[in-house]
Amino acid sequence: MFKLPRHETKTLLAIHGWSGVLLGLLLYAVICTGVAAVFASELNDWASPLPHATVSADLPPGLDDAIRRLANEVDPQFHEEVAVYRGAGGRLNLLFHRHENGPDGRPTERGVEFELDPVSFAPLDRREGWLEEIEAQRASTGVADFLVNLHVRLHIPDPWGLFVTGVLGLAMMVAAVTGLVIHRHLLRDLFTMRLGRDAVLRRRDVHVVAGSWNLPFAFILAFTGSFFSFATSVGLPALAMVKFGGDQQALFETLSGAPRAEDPRPARLTNVDAILADARSRSNAEPNFLSITHYGRADSMATVYTELPADELVYSSYVYDGPTGTFIREAPPMGTRPSVGASLVGLMYPLHFGNFGGALSKAVWVGLGFTGAYVTLTGMLLWAKRREEQPAWRRMARFIHYVGYGLPLALVCAPYAFFILRDSDIPAATSQGVAFLTVAALTAVAAVTTRDMDRLRRRLLAATGIALLGLPVVRLATGGLGWMQALEHGIAAVPCVDAALMIVGVASLWVALGRRVRMALPTRVEGQIKSEPQAT
Template sequence: MIRLPAREHRRLVAIHGWTGVGLGLLLYVVVATGTVAVLAREIGAWSSGTLATRAPLSRALDAAVGRAIVDAPPGLRDTVDLSAAADDRLAVSLRGPAGPDARGIDLDVAPDGAVLRRRDGPAADIEDADPPGALAAFLVDLHVRLYVPAPWGYAVTGVAGLALLAAALSGFAIHRHLLKDIFTLRRGARPGLTARDRHNMAGAWALPFAVVLAVTGSVFSWSASAGFPALAWMSYGGDREALFAALAGPPPPADPTPAPRADLDAVMADAAARAGAAPTYVRLARPGRADARITVYAAPPAGALTGHTLVYDGASGTLLEDRRAFGRVASVGGTLYGLMAPLHFGDFAGPASKVAWAALGLCSCVATLGGIRLWLARRDDRASALLDRCTAIVGLGLPFATAGAAAGFFAGLPGGGGPGWTEAGFLAAAAAATVAGIALPRRRVGPALSAATGIGLALLPALRWAAGEPGWGAALAAGRLAVPSGDVAVLAIAAAFLWTAAPAAMRDRRPFRPGRAVP
């Protein structure tokens, strides 16, 4: 507890309340989508139904990549990107020189080297996420920039990060019994007291997490939208290429002399040994030329928080540089920047840290919505009534829209629909939730959306199976627990929404009225 004079305490209470009310719904959307995005890799494994047991970047690649380069037109060999796709497939992207008219080729290569799918055309049209990974990619992008065009989307999430920081710090300062609030929930008390206990309890548990999330999220959002452009303007007269050359090193002198490609398999083996972990992404720049480069991005090794970026000569296969997360030399700032991603997404200790981050994110969502309702309970005017309805629509409409995105994803899988179906499902469900929230009486909005979300989530395992994804028997036989555990988790969340909807519809038939005082 921080003992403050009454005047300062009232000011902090006002800051805490108005921050939550003014930006609370935006803050809730960013935190809620982030809670889901923390589990994006697990959601991708469940939704894609992959039964692969070997990462595609850990097998022999040189022959398949060589064929892809030879078969591509000369103008589409400027860069070749390699990454993992679903079902043990290798994703190969070939691109020509960057520009508004850039074209490319995307290939899905099977473990035996056969090309399973090929997409040609303008680079902007074929850069959509791989259909088996479209759901996870959509959820991450929704959190990162709320699907607002760059750089404005990053600015919006950056504002939400600053609002979360202000709410967390002011909440910490005004808490009179922080340790006591962590364990206090008076279930038999009046509804107002129970609501306040729930808000204080969720906020107290999530307080350290909220500070970490706010700081790291703000750094990511503002560095992309304002930080790097400002640094380039101040230090290099606005020349961003000069800035990134200083951070990552200047490009090699252009030398189009034909040269044999380095053995990619030998490079990958060397990178894995140096990094102590499997490569996750590979870029070949100007393959077949004397100035070629191979950049290998590796996951953090066991016990580490940051991975390696290894740069090789593309002709000889010689290691040229082991890059830092930020900058070319070791520094405190670079180390701190490298820690931002694992701390923000909670993947620094495997599944345990991810589950903890998801649970704390849920606590932050409960505290945010609960705080708005507590603020509204002391007011009785038309604006408060409108904000109450908006809170119900956004608070419960977002989970319903997320279920709609998953339903759209599974609906589009049989035809290879890709991200368009996922986005369409999200927007259709969001529109339905908005219409229902406007048309229904205020007291019925929450229960109706909770029930709809529960039903929608309960249908997802059946939709997944109907889309041709593997069942539990095949998944368990392959030793892949993501499919059955994902189904069980979705059904458990569906049951929770249905459980909360039924009592809410029966125990209090009176509408919520702003102005009903909370003791």
């Protein structure tokens, strides 16, 4: 299909392989956590459901009273902006805050966040401080936050974590492009599976077929992921420096539409429930985020964001005058009127998160993401396999096995700490981080002491399967909702996620106990290379 000169093909092949090998392990971690993070909201509902029936609306009627009541409880300086959005299990989060530069000089927010019961609007929790401190105190979203933080920035402090994941996205994009171009017969490669006795050839074909089918998706994910990482860590600061003398807040205001003229006179905010009802009727979609600027002032504005309407790929927001509730405009993702740039930014979200078609599109995104992780792992294993005669590459192959099969195990074990220590004062991120690192360390010992890498792979897969099967049990044992109780309350996430964990757990055990040796490296015996059996 692509008839490139020999030299260029050779170069692209080298780029394809080395881009995967040098950054593949980190990329694999980002992809694995990204697969799980697609269902972050459902994971939170599963881990921290409310003990009673909840409401279907993300921003339910009755919110107006709650906002007024809580506004009186916070310092007026935090009336600069109020953000209202859905939390774990349908809880309501209300963040009263102001925009400031943080201790590190970077723009951030400071204020008070309330967590409310969505039915009674009774406060469940109160958190205050810098945004990062508030996020660390959000116990109910601990499970998904841990995964998302690992996915977005590998738990490396900003902006370096974002920069690293941005480079990983670029590496993935380069691997996808070169992976496409080095195909001499793309159509044939899409369907070629040689299922003979040669394990390496078979594994190579599965890698090529899975990678070929996954190429467009890999490119989309890499491109959008790089955009999200670099936009905030590099792009916005650079453009703020060029156009606004380094004032990022001015850049944000330009991108989100020019702010209204200052009018600090007191003015009562109109009924928020009426604004939400109007936005619901205009968009034919459910509002899921409300922002009120300058609460209690004459220049206040309310902006309502909704879920993606059924026939749209780019979201809009609905802007209202605060004191009167007058509809001002339907705003694109950026700026005040439609533009190419705004549409492109709006497309980034559904393409990266896969949330444009509800649970079905998310499930497809998970499947494609899993394929991407498989291609990354098998690509690294094949690359190491080719160089197995060199001791360094044999060590590398062992390390790839360790990360490839140990990382899922450590990720599955982290929520154990969340459930067991959820009532303690230890932050969810800390307890899960310690559990993750502990399991990673134990797995490292196993990786060093287990001589046969196929046995190591089987043990880690079996341990992952057992950990997956045990997670629903631990959740129940630590006070979680039972299936019947959850179904009575209309909380489908609890039985669904439990069932998914058990299915994947059984599948892991099945693979671990199934056919032996797919592509084991040879074992060195008295200076000779002795091949492992191909199959038993």
